[in-house]
Amino acid sequence: MGKIEDLEVINGEGYQLTTLDKAIGLARANSVWPLPFATSCCGIEFMATMGSMYDMSRFGMERLSFSPRQADLLIVAGTISKKLGPVLKQVYEQMSEPKWVLSVGACASSGGIFDTYSVLQGIDRIIPVDVYVPGCPPRPEQIIDGVMNIHKLVKNESSRRRYSDEYRHLMDTYDIDIDKTGENE
Amino acid sequence: MQLEKIKTIDFLEDHLINMSNMKEENIALSSTLNNSEESTPKFKEVTHESRESLEKILSDVAESNTNSEVTHEKSDSKETIDGKYATINFGPTHPATHGIFQNILKVDGEKIISSEQTVGYIHRAFEKLAERRPYNQITPITDRLNYCSSPINNMGWHMTVEKLIGVEIPKRVQYMRVIIMELARIADHLICNSVIGVDTGALTSFFYPFSEREKIYELYEEVCGARLTTNIGRIGGFERDFTPTFHEKLKNFLRTFPKAFEEFNSMLERNRIFMDRTKGAGPISAERALNYSFTGPNLRAAGVDYDVRVMQPYSSYEDFDFIIPVGVNGDTYDRFMVRQEEVRQSIKIIEQAYKNLPQGDYKADLPEFYLPPKEDVYNNMEALIYHFKIVMGETEIPAGEVYHSVEGGNGELGFYLISDGGRTPYRLQFRRPCFIYYQAYPEMITGMTISDAVLTLSSMNVIAGELDA
Amino acid sequence: MILTLTKLEKMNNDIILSRIKEHFSSDVISSEVNFDILTLEISASKSYEIIEFLKNDEILDCSFLTLLGGVHYPEDLNREFAIVYHLHSWRKDFRLRLKVFVPAENPSVRSIVKIYNGANWMERETYDFFGIIFEGHPNLKRILNMDDMDYFPMRKQYALEDATREDKDDRFFGRSSN
Numbered sequence: 055m056g057k058i059e060d061l062e063v064i065n066g067e068g069y070q071l072t073t074l075d076k077a078i079g080l081a082r083a084n085s086v087w088p089l090p091f092a093t094s095c096c097g098i099e100f101m102a103t104m105g106s107m108y109d110m111s112r113f114g115m116e117r118l119s120f121s122p123r124q125a126d127l128l129i130v131a132g133t134i135s136k137k138l139g140p141v142l143k144q145v146y147e148q149m150s151e152p153k154w155v156l157s158v159g160a161c162a163s164s165g166g167i168f169d170t171y172s173v174l175q176g177i178d179r180i181i182p183v184d185v186y187v188p189g190c191p192p193r194p195e196q197i198i199d200g201v202m203n204i205h206k207l208v209k210n211e212s213s214r215r216r217y218s219d220e221y222r223h224l225m226d227t228y229d230i231d232i233d234k235t236g237e238n239e
Numbered sequence: 240m241q242l243e244k245i246k247t248i249d250f251l252e253d254h255l256i257n258m259s260n261m262k263e264e265n266i267a268l269s270s271t272l273n274n275s276e277e278s279t280p281k282f283k284e285v286t287h288e289s290r291e292s293l294e295k296i297l298s299d300v301a302e303s304n305t306n307s308e309v310t311h312e313k314s315d316s317k318e319t320i321d322g323k324y325a326t327i328n329f330g331p332t333h334p335a336t337h338g339i340f341q342n343i344l345k346v347d348g349e350k351i352i353s354s355e356q357t358v359g360y361i362h363r364a365f366e367k368l369a370e371r372r373p374y375n376q377i378t379p380i381t382d383r384l385n386y387c388s389s390p391i392n393n394m395g396w397h398m399t400v401e402k403l404i405g406v407e408i409p410k411r412v413q414y415m416r417v418i419i420m421e422l423a424r425i426a427d428h429l430i431c432n433s434v435i436g437v438d439t440g441a442l443t444s445f446f447y448p449f450s451e452r453e454k455i456y457e458l459y460e461e462v463c464g465a466r467l468t469t470n471i472g473r474i475g476g477f478e479r480d481f482t483p484t485f486h487e488k489l490k491n492f493l494r495t496f497p498k499a500f501e502e503f504n505s506m507l508e509r510n511r512i513f514m515d516r517t518k519g520a521g522p523i524s525a526e527r528a529l530n531y532s533f534t535g536p537n538l539r540a541a542g543v544d545y546d547v548r549v550m551q552p553y554s555s556y557e558d559f560d561f562i563i564p565v566g567v568n569g570d571t572y573d574r575f576m577v578r579q580e581e582v583r584q585s586i587k588i589i590e591q592a593y594k595n596l597p598q599g600d601y602k603a604d605l606p607e608f609y610l611p612p613k614e615d616v617y618n619n620m621e622a623l624i625y626h627f628k629i630v631m632g633e634t635e636i637p638a639g640e641v642y643h644s645v646e647g648g649n650g651e652l653g654f655y656l657i658s659d660g661g662r663t664p665y666r667l668q669f670r671r672p673c674f675i676y677y678q679a680y681p682e683m684i685t686g687m688t689i690s691d692a693v694l695t696l697s698s699m700n701v702i703a704g705e706l707d708a
Numbered sequence: 709m710i711l712t713l714t715k716l717e718k719m720n721n722d723i724i725l726s727r728i729k730e731h732f733s734s735d736v737i738s739s740e741v742n743f744d745i746l747t748l749e750i751s752a753s754k755s756y757e758i759i760e761f762l763k764n765d766e767i768l769d770c771s772f773l774t775l776l777g778g779v780h781y782p783e784d785l786n787r788e789f790a791i792v793y794h795l796h797s798w799r800k801d802f803r804l805r806l807k808v809f810v811p812a813e814n815p816s817v818r819s820i821v822k823i824y825n826g827a828n829w830m831e832r833e834t835y836d837f838f839g840i841i842f843e844g845h846p847n848l849k850r851i852l853n854m855d856d857m858d859y860f861p862m863r864k865q866y867a868l869e870d871a872t873r874e875d876k877d878d879r880f881f882g883r884s885s886n
Contacts, residue, residue: 091332093339093361094704095386095468098430102456102466105449120334137854138339138360141331167379169881170364171861171870172853191467359852366837367861367868402743532773532826545798641743642775642794642805653775655794668777670794678829707852 079209082126082152084114086201086208089125091145093132096159099191100131108194113201122148127204128181133161134174146181147230151216154207155183156200160190182224323347329692331360337434338703342680342692349688354681358674358706365708369667373632374400375474375608377667382468384669385705388427388648390419390459390471395645398553399654400474403641404608411599412476413555417592418489419462419471420554420645421585425496426455427648428536428578428585431700435575436507438697439516447503454492461485475609476602489593497586504579514572521683521695522570531679534672535650537699540577541569547646558595559588571691571698578700607634632662649673649700673705719768719800721746727768732758747805755791755808756818762795762804763823770795770804773820776830778838782864788812789840793820816841819848837862 064071092100104110104118119125122145134142146155157177160166163186165175177183184207187200215221216232225232330341339360345352365384369377381392394416401408429448436444456466461484463471472478481489507513523533528541538545544563548556564580566573602609606625615622628634638660644653653670676699683699684692721741728748729736735754740747750758762770774794781788787809795804808817819842820827831842832851839860842848850857859866869876 095383098386099467102449102453105453106446107450107453118334120332133361133363135360135362137362138331141360145332168363168368169869169876170368171866171868172362172364175870175873175875193466359850359854362852364861364868371868527825529771530825532824550798550801639742640747642745642803644774651774653794655775655777655792657779666779668775670775674829674833675826678826 075213076209078213079211083205083208086113086115086126086154086204087117087119087124088115088127088129088156089119089122089145089149091128091130091132091142093130093134093138094161096131096162096191099194100129100158100197103194103197108198110198110201113198113205115201122146123150125149126153128153128155129158130155130162130177131158133159133166133168134177135172136174137172139174139180142177143180143230151232152208152211152213154185154204155181156185156187156204157183158187158189158197158200159192160188163188166190180228181230182228324352327689329354329689331357337697338701338706340677340701340703340706342696344684344689344692346689349690351684351687351689351692354684354692356677356680358677360707361703362707365669366667369664371663373634373662374636374664375629376632377664378472379468379470381669382470383704384671384708385427385647385649385652385673385702386468387430387702388423389467389469390423391427391645391647392652393469393471394420394554395643395647395652396654397472397474398645399641399643399656400608400636401603402643403637403639403656403658404474404605405637406475406603406605408476408554408603409599409601410555410597412601412603414592414596415477415481415601416472416554417556417559418589418596419459421589421592422455422458424648425582425585426452427700428582431648431698432507432575432578433503434697435517435571435694436513438694439513441507441510441513444503444506447499447506451496451499451503454488454496458485458488458492461488473602473609475605476600480601489589493586493590493593497583500582500586508576508579516690517571517575517694517698519568520571520691521687521698522568523679523683524569527679527682528569528676531676533650533676533679535647535676536574536577536581537569537676538650539564540566540573542567547644547651551644553643553645559591561588571694574698634662635660636662644670647672649702649705650676669708671705671708673701674708677701677706719797719802721802724768724802724804727765728758728762731761742805745803745805747807749807749809752808752810752817755793755806756820756823758806759793759795759820760823767800768797769800770797772796772798773824773826774803776820776827776834778834778840778862780838780863784809786811789815789838791817791834791840810840815839816843818843819845821845836860839863 090097090100102108110116122128126149128146128149130142146153155177157163161168161173162177163183165173167190169175174180185200185203187196189196192200212218222232324345324347327344327346328341329344331339341357341360342354343357344354363383365380368380372380378393378396381396382389384392429452433445433448459466459469459471461482463469463478523537523541525538525542528538529543533541534545534547542565544565546563547553549563561584564577564584566577606622608629610629611619611622611625616626636658638658640655640657642653642655644651646652650672651670652672655666655668655670656664657666659665680696680699683695687695724746725736725739725748732750732754735751735758737749737751739749762768772795774796775792776794777792779790779792781790789810789812791808791810793806793808795806797804810817815838817840819831821831821844828846829851831845832848834840835842835848836850836853837860849855853861
């Protein structure tokens with residue numbers, strides 16, 4: 055194992071001194087396993103981002119996980135209707151900690167151009183969101199920018215985040231019981 | 240117009256077509272294969288294990304329901320014999336359903352007995368939304384119907400409004416529209432076929448066509464600025480003429496794409512694994528397909544050559560020389576092959592349209608709907624008033640009702656517009672081919688295994704945006 | 709089996725109209741031609757028989773159901789809901805539009821699922837949007853909206869937006885808040 059780049063380290067001949075948080079953050083950020091919850095047009099742009107021209111696997115996201123139990127990042131791309139809301143919440147609750155949410159597209163962020171009776175006006179009505187990527191649909195470069203922002207969050211986040219009061223309070227506002235998260239409902 | 244038509248056969252029979260009676264010469268005329276020497280119809284022999292059981296089930300169905308009333312809606316749970324049947328939930332979020340729809344399957348081991356569907360997970364209320372928006376603002380909504388080939392939806396809507404107004408469109412605009420629509424059709428079929436490949440396990444076949452799709456995206460960007468949901472064209476023509484960069488990119492595309500496409504094709508077309516998986520998976524006979532109002536490649540794979548571009552030509556399609564590929568069995572392999580051949584025919588049409596692109600104006604003379612140039616707006620009172628009315632959506636449109644349909648990537652995409660003379664439509668209904676043919680899915684997968692059901696679904700090219708509108 | 713559609717003789721709207729009137733003279737209420745498509749208004753009680761006749765007749769041969777939908781006219785009393793059928797005859801190369809008007813108190817018409825299987829979901833969608841009951845439909849329940857929705861959203865009296873949303877201020881959208 056060589057030197058860890060991009061970290062505040064004290065380097066010497068044959069040793070590095072850093073904090074565990076930073077090492078864990080780097081490891082986590084560069085191997086995020088996303089769950090693509092792709093519903094509509096933004097899903098096609100997400101597929102283009104996974105394609106060979108705007109390669110997402112350079113960011114460590116080669117392995118898509120369609121099972122929420124094994125995923126770190128929930129990428130919601132596309133319109134979420136009220137009928138699909140409970141499904142999305144169930145998928146989010148099944149993911150185990152630590153988890154992040156990336157909302158791709160105008161429809162997922164705020165309902166988009168569909169201000170109608172059947173569309174949920176933004177997924178942050180039901181689950182907490184970390185990064186929003188606007189656009190209709192956003193270009194693959196924008197989606198990559200969103201992913202890089204997620205990496206910044208992942209790198210700098212404390213690994214004890216889930217036990218903090220702020221986090222608990224946030225989950226309470228969404229009616230998500232974090233003590234039961236990751237178990238069967 | 241030169242079209243190769245296949246021999247006429249009377250088709251309204253009252254019984255299911257007996258597949259073993261198909262004759263060789265009918266098959267040889269169809270153009271689902273390359274023009275290679277080894278065009279013996281190997282695909283006619285179906286060696287799927289459940290072929291016999293499927294035929295038995297279908298003939299039982301035909302005998303019991305002489306009124307051709309097939310209902311697969313209710314799955315009665317009291318039907319279990321010793322509790323042998325398991326219920327499996329296939330969706331709504333499932334990696335293999337490309338889109339959000341749910342199928343509840345009742346299976347006996349791996350064989351599917353019946354299924355029930357739930358759709359509407361992306362219902363965005365397009366039809367109600369269209370009653371609120373003026374006519375040129377409805378184009379972005381039509382984009383999001385079949386978002387893999389959104390220019391076709393846009394052009395179809397523009398042609399509907401032009402039909403209602405009764406305006407004559409210049410020839411150059413019609414040829415430009417044909418080029419853009421055929422590019423969109425290529426893009427749509429590329430996604431569908433690469434996804435069929437992915438579902439059989441060939442992940443490489445996903446990446447190659449997607450990089451070709453990037454070239455098509457670049458062509459769209461030259462015209463309208465957007466990649467996927469294009470909002471391309473205007474009522475009356477295009478927003479600008481084709482730029483020199485577009486001409487160069489299109490020439491490049493026509494030179495390099497056929498070779499790349501044949502590479503993709505050669506990976507799957509005669510691949511033993513692919514053929515074994517897809518032959519006999521999810522067949523539908525022509526008579527059942529017609530009863531379910533199928534259109535598009537799914538119907539053509541079942542053997543009926545109905546294509547809106549030929550039946551009721553629009554936008555100068557009668558000037559072009561292309562053939563309609565037709566399949567034999569209506570199963571997944573035929574749907575794949577029909578789409579492949581349609582891509583080749585689309586390239587042929589684009590080459591003809593590009594070579595014969597007439598000189599002329601890129602827009603019709605339609606001041607009430609087409610924005611005047613900016614110099615006129617600043618200097619001319621009339622142009623200023625038109626600009627204001629168009630942007631605020633206050634243009635008057637004649638009252639009337641019109642139905643216009645185009646050949647979309649999945650079939651006949653129709654627009655039924657009732658206008659009462661106001662600034663927004665009174666009623667706009669979209670005839671969405673995906674919605675109409677997805678109801679036949681339970682019938683197609685009864686008796687198949689679950690993996691065949693997955694393949695059938697991806698080969699039907701059900702786009703969630705078009706399904707739910 | 710390969711099937712092909714060659715256009716046989718060209719049909720014109722007068723022949724169609726006269727042939728339908730021959731058999732159902734009292735049930736054709738009005739007719740007009742919109743952009744080359746003959747539009748007939750037929751009575752609700754005989755809609756099934758007329759459509760069945762159109763499918764099985766050798767001369768008219770309407771083999772394909774293109775579209776089925778509803779329209780709401782709240783102003784026309786006793787004729788509030790219209791159900792519009794678009795039929796297409798491939799071999800005779802013509803399209804036909806049939807309209808059935810039903811009153812708001814009892815919006816129901818007989819289902820044509822037995823004639824065209826493709827009408828199954830289209831009728832469910834029309835029920836979901838307008839509340840029109842199709843008698844004889846095997847599974848008439850909501851298809852696109854949520855199952856527990858208690859109103860029919862495409863009717864003209866209901867707004868497009870969700871009435872319970874609190875995050876958007878209608879004044880900024882040019883709509884007065886009611």
